[in-house]
Amino acid sequence: MKRSIAVLLLAVIGQLLPGCDKSTEKKPDGTTSKFRVAMILHGSDTDAGWDQLAREGLDRIKSELGVQTNLLTNVQSNDFAGRISYFADQGYEVIICHGYEFGGVVKGLSAKYPKTHFIIGGFSDPVPGAVSVEFLAGDASSLVGVAAGVATKTDIVAFVGADPVPTLQACYDGLKDGLAKTKPDAKLLDALWTNSWSSPTKAREKAEGALNAGADVIYQNVDAAAVGVFQAVQDSHKSGKQVYAFGCNRNQNDKAPEVILGSVVLDVPKAYLDITKEAISDKWHERVARLGLKEGYVDLVLNDANPGVTPDLKAKVDAARKAITSATTQPAQ
Numbered sequence: 454m455k456r457s458i459a460v461l462l463l464a465v466i467g468q469l470l471p472g473c474d475k476s477t478e479k480k481p482d483g484t485t486s487k488f489r490v491a492m493i494l495h496g497s498d499t500d501a502g503w504d505q506l507a508r509e510g511l512d513r514i515k516s517e518l519g520v521q522t523n524l525l526t527n528v529q530s531n532d533f534a535g536r537i538s539y540f541a542d543q544g545y546e547v548i549i550c551h552g553y554e555f556g557g558v559v560k561g562l563s564a565k566y567p568k569t570h571f572i573i574g575g576f577s578d579p580v581p582g583a584v585s586v587e588f589l590a591g592d593a594s595s596l597v598g599v600a601a602g603v604a605t606k607t608d609i610v611a612f613v614g615a616d617p618v619p620t621l622q623a624c625y626d627g628l629k630d631g632l633a634k635t636k637p638d639a640k641l642l643d644a645l646w647t648n649s650w651s652s653p654t655k656a657r658e659k660a661e662g663a664l665n666a667g668a669d670v671i672y673q674n675v676d677a678a679a680v681g682v683f684q685a686v687q688d689s690h691k692s693g694k695q696v697y698a699f700g701c702n703r704n705q706n707d708k709a710p711e712v713i714l715g716s717v718v719l720d721v722p723k724a725y726l727d728i729t730k731e732a733i734s735d736k737w738h739e740r741v742a743r744l745g746l747k748e749g750y751v752d753l754v755l756n757d758a759n760p761g762v763t764p765d766l767k768a769k770v771d772a773a774r775k776a777i778t779s780a781t782t783q784p785a786q
Contacts, residue, residue, distance in 0.1 A: 488520040488733055491540040492549040493533070496650070498526050502676035502702045503650075503721075507551040507574060510725035517726060518733065533558040541566040547732050549574065549725055553618065559583055570732040572725060577619060579741050584728050589745025590620055590701070591627035592777050593717045594672070596746075596753040597699050598631020599773045600714055601639075601670040603766040604697050608639040611663035613673040613682050615650045624674050624701065624717070635769065642668060653681030660685035664696065670714075674701040683709040697761055706756035714762055715755040724750055747778055 490511065498508035508524060515522045523545070528536055533555055540548050541562070549572040550559055556576040563571055563582035571583035578585060601610045612628055614621040625644045632639050645659040656678040663671055664685060673682040679700060686698040690712050700706065700716030724744055731737045744750035753770065755762050 488518075488547075489523070489543075489545045490514055490520055490547040490549065490729055491523045491545045492525070492551060493528050493536050493540075493555070494524070494526045495528060495530070495552045495554055496526070496677070498524065500651075500677040501705075501708075502679065503575075504551065504676075506703055506719060506721035507549070507725065510722035511549070513722045513726045514729050518729065520729075520733075530554060534562060537562055538565075541569045546570060547572065547729055549729075551575070553577075553620075556580065556585070570737055572728055574721065574725070575620060577741060577743075579739070582739055584731075584737075584739060585741045586724055586728070587741060587743045588620065588719045588721070588724070588751055589623065589743055589748075590674075590717055590719070590751055591623040591630075592746035593751045593753045594624045594627025595631035595634075595777070596770050596773055597672050597715070597717060598628040598633070599635045599769050600631075600699075600753070600755070600762075600766055601628070601672065601697075602632045602635025603763070603769055604714060604761050605636065605639055605670050606695060607667045607669045608636065609642065609667040610639060610670045611642045611645060611660075611666070611668040611672070613645045613647065613656060613659045613663065613671060613675060615647055615675045615678070617644065617646055621674050624672070628672050631773065634773075642666060647675055647678065649678060650676045651678055653678045653684070656681030657685045660698075664689050664694075669694070669696045670699070671697070672699040672701070674717075676702060679705060680708070683712065686712045695761075697759075704754050706754065706758070710756060710758050712759075713756050714759055714766075715753050718752055718754050720750045746774070747780070 492511045494504045496504040498504050511522050547570045551574040553575045556573055559571050560580045573585045576585040577587040612625045629641050647655040649655050656675045660682040686696050687709050689696045697714045698712050702719050704718045705716045706713050
């Protein structure tokens, strides 16, 4: 009897302690079920880019936190509200809406679901009841500019992007800044926008235009369409020209290793894992989480297999990275 009472007291105390792990918790109806996390993607989780990064984050959440997960892919914008409401009505504790496209919809629904923890990836505005996650690519892109300044022989560099959204504009501006600091006389062409995240043909056309204009280094952020840029640079390389490319979002160094000098990598999986941990441990607070090079979520990963990644290039990139990360870091809002 005394042993039973002691066990009961320990159980009660465990429930009262703050910050308890809720990966398995008791529901209002008295049943016990695992913490649940849903993710909604506008595109495919096999795009080898932005959306696949998100799915890999959900995989980590499931394997490392032991929670139940649900994934919806290729959801059209007119279905956003219905899909979000479905998961919220089902009592999912966390709903990850991956992409700036979801921002306005979540803003309109969050008050209706005050117990739901919303995560909006790639969104820079505050939303009640949500953590908006803005991945800051500018600093890492400035490292691309440093590397491009070392690698270019024609002194002409280009950027191919999908849409002039703030994140991609930051990529272009960062590239411009790093190039100017390393090789002030080099020219950065105006940003080449494809208006598509999924058309390799359009991306290739823009890359070919840049190469024809004399560019010998191209940095791209067109997600699934990146293969078009890489193909254009590969073809130019095969013709005997010394040309290079940079990947973005995922580590794309193995996609065309003979021409890719490096990739700006966004650690989306770690970001979503860390924020979900907050929800489980009752440390959640709504905010805009601005995550970049200084915070350890975005970086330039050089392709050491490419001969163009010379000791001088690596040294200059390392020095620039150190200068950025040693600067005073402002706390995330």
